[in-house]
Amino acid sequence: MTRFTRRGLLGASALAAVGVATGCSSSDGDSGSGGKVAGATGSVDWWDHFSSFQSLNDDWAKTESTALKTNISHQYYDASKAPEAFQLAHQANKMPDVYSNVIGLPLSALVSGKWVHELTLADDVKSKIPDGTLTEGITGLDGKLYGFPLFSLRQSSTLVWTNKGLWTKAGLDGANPPQDFDSFKAALTKLKGAGVQPLTLAIGADGGRIRDQIDDMAQTAGFPGYQGLMFTTGEYQYHHDAYVTVIEYLKELNDSKLILPGSNNFSVVDARTRYATGVVATFIDGIWCAGGAKALSPAIVPKIGAGQILVPTAGTKAYCYRGRPGASYFVAAGSKDPEAAGKLIGSFMTEDYQNGMIAAMDQPPLNLDLVASSKAIDPYKKMVAFCKDNVFQMPQAIVKNPAQAAVDAQRKPVTPHVGNILQGYLSGSIKDLKGALKKLSDATEADRQQAMTKAKSSGAKVSLDDYAFSDWKPGQDYESKS
Known part of the structure; x- marks a missing residue:
């Protein structure tokens, strides 16, 4: 199975591959957490490989379980294990509802291979996403949105x-x-x-x-x-x-x-x-x-x-x-609750979650304006500012055609x-x-x-x-x- 590294997530691939960044650091074991709420009407399983966000995402699963009245279970997989785990789950028709993009296939192959479900985001969520971030061929295909880009292209x-x-x-x-x-x-x-x-x-x-x-x-x-x-x-x-x-x-x-x-x-x-x-x-x-x-x-x-x-x-x-940001998260084609899965993904554009990303000091979020006033250390802020001033959006064949x-x-x-x-x-x-x-x-x-x-x-x-x-x-x- 083909694997991409961070280069895919940066949207950097001249091929416009939709690979995603590998997690920052390794872990000997995988962790899981979630929320159980009274009166929940369903459940959403969420898998990812972002090591710096383990605590953030464990806590967020509990927060959104309450907000969405849905039992959300978050599972972290080490970046070295995630591709195989996701591949086996796909073959067994046991994919989670929401998963991070570590598969290493272009979007067209993910769609034709029945990996992904169309992603529906509320208008207020879309309004927070910078113009030009959602791109046909990279996050969407044939007018349908499939992938959510979590990170800014302005990084190195x-x-x-x-x-x-x-x-x-x-x-x-x-x-x-x-x-x-x-x-x-x-x-x-x-x-x-x-x-x-x-x-x-x-x-x-x-x-x-x-x-x-x-x-x-x-x-x-x-x-x-x-x-x-x-x-x-x-x-x-x-x-x-x-x-x-x-x-x-x-x-x-x-x-x-x-x-x-x-x-x-x-x-x-x-x-x-x-x-x-x-x-x-x-x-x-x-x-x-x-x-x-x-x-x-x-x-x-x-x-x-x-x-x-x-x-x-x-x-x-x-x-x-x-290049324009690649997809970071998908809803699985076989999701039992794609609506709730989409709402979970949409919650990643809230200031609370974006600030949580900044505190983890991983790849910067789409909303870079939050970094300067954050609690991140000064060297991290300095490098985000450098990238903001010196990393530019490049031309891409897939955007042109x-x-x-x-x-x-x-x-x-x-x-x-x-x-x-x-x-x-x-x-x-x-x-x-x-x-x-x-x-x-x-x-x-x-x-x-x-x-x-x-x-x-x-x-x-x-x-x-x-x-x-x-x-x-x-x-x-x-x-x-x-």
Whole structure:
């Protein structure tokens, strides 16, 4: 079964895949909670994999049980277990009424595979959702809404998180880490000289997290597109100089022994645990790092410092681009009470729930205006503000032409992806970096071509022109002209 990582949730996929973010941190066991109310007229089962929201969602199930006069049961599944659990439940026709989107299939496949029920939201709920958030082909299909996007597109998987105490040992300001490649390397070198382990990254596992981060850093290094896809021409250019620059820089840090030994094999949880427990001074991670680190080791919270995504040259704008938000929650096709399920999902747009999300310091909610006055720690607020100012809505083929959903349904994962290529380059098994990236460009284009051929044969009116946006301009949101 195909799995997507956080890149899907960010709406970032150039394929407009509707994958969702994996939870911030891991748990050895799964938890469940719910409310039993007198006079309840029904029940709703709710499953998700958002680790930072376990307590919030357990409590919310009790609150909404009373509000909806429905017994709501919330079950948390570790992100590593959720896809298989949901798949088995679907096969057995025992899906919960509400579930988080960790399946890893495009919306068209979820609809045709009878995974999802049409979602009905009250008008007052819809009025709170930012304009342009609900998108045909991403959260809806054929005029019907299926998915609810819980998170803002203005976020990043590639921010610099520090342990201020360890940085102070080296005479450095961990509250304001350097922003450019050379200065950052110099700071890491100084940390190493002070006897502090400088840096870790989640390079291992399937390479998915470091792949996302390379895609982000390539943008700040000058790549005018996302996930290898050029915005203006619609061509795949993983072999662009920006990708080479970023991967060479990561290799430079690794060869200089500034990256914690073993990081090449670390999953996200492995790397974040080293950071949260004070083993390492710096961790490149997403906006959700503060919440994930707190869940692993609360003692880290007062030591957390944060800085923006790195840029190759001082003074360069750290602009990044994301697609419209993907679906975070669905109502199951076989829900016994889709109306109550829809009301539960709609409650996630209340200020109480959105404030609860902010307090958990995971991905920021749709209502970013609540963050500044929240009780979240200052480094988290600082990074939300950075993303609000520097992450822009990108052009997407599926927004230009919703028929592209038929193409997305035929796309297949292409490997080795950029994360795997970095793994091979660091280990020495890949010698020709640019050649490996060119092969990835060609393979990704070939996959798009086969998907488009199949989509056309089924009657979809699609074209490669759907991917080209000659009017795209850096440093601003792209608004569809269609």
